[in-house]
Amino acid sequence: MASSLHYLFLCSFLIISSSTAQTSFRPKALLLNVTKDPSTLQYVTRINQRTPLVPVSLTLDLGGQFLWANCQTGYVSSTYLPARCRSAQCSLAKATACTTECLGPPKPGCNNNTCALMPDNSVTRVATIGDLGSDRVAIQSTDGRNPGRVAVVPNLLFVCGSALDGLAAGVMGMAGLGRTRISLPSQFSSAFSFPRIFAICLSSSSNSPGVIFFGNGPYRFLLNTEASSNLIYTPLIKNPVSTASAYTQGDASSEYFIGVKSIKINQEVVPINKTLLTINREGFGGTKISTVNPYTVLHTSIYKAILKAFAKALSGVPRVASVSPFGLCFNSTSLGSTRVGPAVPQIDLVLQNKDVFWRIFGANSMVQVSVDVLCLGFVDGGVDVRTSIVIGGHQIEDNLLQFDLARSRLGFSSSLLFQQTTCANFNFTLSA
Numbered sequence: 001m002a003s004s005l006h007y008l009f010l011c012s013f014l015i016i017s018s019s020t021a022q023t024s025f026r027p028k029a030l031l032l033n034v035t036k037d038p039s040t041l042q043y044v045t046r047i048n049q050r051t052p053l054v055p056v057s058l059t060l061d062l063g064g065q066f067l068w069a070n071c072q073t074g075y076v077s078s079t080y081l082p083a084r085c086r087s088a089q090c091s092l093a094k095a096t097a098c099t100t101e102c103l104g105p106p107k108p109g110c111n112n113n114t115c116a117l118m119p120d121n122s123v124t125r126v127a128t129i130g131d132l133g134s135d136r137v138a139i140q141s142t143d144g145r146n147p148g149r150v151a152v153v154p155n156l157l158f159v160c161g162s163a164l165d166g167l168a169a170g171v172m173g174m175a176g177l178g179r180t181r182i183s184l185p186s187q188f189s190s191a192f193s194f195p196r197i198f199a200i201c202l203s204s205s206s207n208s209p210g211v212i213f214f215g216n217g218p219y220r221f222l223l224n225t226e227a228s229s230n231l232i233y234t235p236l237i238k239n240p241v242s243t244a245s246a247y248t249q250g251d252a253s254s255e256y257f258i259g260v261k262s263i264k265i266n267q268e269v270v271p272i273n274k275t276l277l278t279i280n281r282e283g284f285g286g287t288k289i290s291t292v293n294p295y296t297v298l299h300t301s302i303y304k305a306i307l308k309a310f311a312k313a314l315s316g317v318p319r320v321a322s323v324s325p326f327g328l329c330f331n332s333t334s335l336g337s338t339r340v341g342p343a344v345p346q347i348d349l350v351l352q353n354k355d356v357f358w359r360i361f362g363a364n365s366m367v368q369v370s371v372d373v374l375c376l377g378f379v380d381g382g383v384d385v386r387t388s389i390v391i392g393g394h395q396i397e398d399n400l401l402q403f404d405l406a407r408s409r410l411g412f413s414s415s416l417l418f419q420q421t422t423c424a425n426f427n428f429t430l431s432a
Ligand SMILES: *[C@@H]1O[C@H](CO)[C@@H](O)[C@H](O)[C@H]1NC(C)=O
Pocket: 032, 033, 046, 047, 048, 055, 209, 428
């Protein structure tokens, strides 16, 4: 019985995909725009989902497992399909739970015999349980220079979640780009058979959006800068233990970790406990990149060492009282400025060898908290942090980060300000 149900379902799934394939086309790359919410500092994107299509605002979660959205209020769609327990979709999603019976009338998020996952609000770290389902998603294609025709994914998997507290106003869920088979990059790549590559370029301004590209470059910014032309590559590292708020034992983390080996300030090595830089068997330690932390969060001992070294390197500049959540602030009238922000010591995250480093300049290290006060934009995470270094939003703005899932590597551009462009300089005018 179970297997014939399974078979029937697969058949209808195939018919749906082949009939809609005629109305869509096969783009080489897709894009989303992403705007920084000024009050929460979250990066918010919007997808068009359902039939009829409605815009759904979502907080970007770079390491998030999948797209989750609220299904409880006003979800109306003729193309929603629940994922039946033990179906191909449930196994792709690694769903182990099954809602055998949902009390109440059937609707998205409440269906009998549907597999369930744990959508995670990674801002507040509250996870709920929600049904896996699929629906139609329309997204703009791109040639890397402008947005182009809209492409349709007839059956994009997502999870119904309800933990919206703490997300930016108007947001209905989170857009997970993490290392799973059902994250947005994985699903877009398999829907259109383009490489499992995506890139993010976050704008530092709330007034003009940055961009996420799904697929390979070009990634072109005004005036005619190819942001992927000078990338430096480092391996992505797998954390064997999930870092989600709730998870099943044995799950690996869906977040993107890189191997920081040491930190230098103005070329001098900062003394830090190396043990904290490696991921241990319980999944503690290491360095990850996050879009839900507005600033880099450090283990207390690393935080203290960096502040000390940075203050020493800038000892000629008058310090002012620190402004929470930061611990090291300066009178900016005494600091010069450069093309890449305030003239402060460079911070290098040294990676797989001494010649490969991620150099952080003033625009990404310093935060302007008032007219004449600039603070080092790193915060103290405490001594019990799960991950020792969480590279946050401010530190990756106006940098292009390309994630190559097939090759398990990160390509990073360092500050695009050097190339006289920014992440806000993508030309969002529709191509003719
Ligand atoms: C951003 O994307 C949304 C959804 O596709 C669209 O409605 C909006 O016009 C876009 N904004 C820009 C600046 O392109």
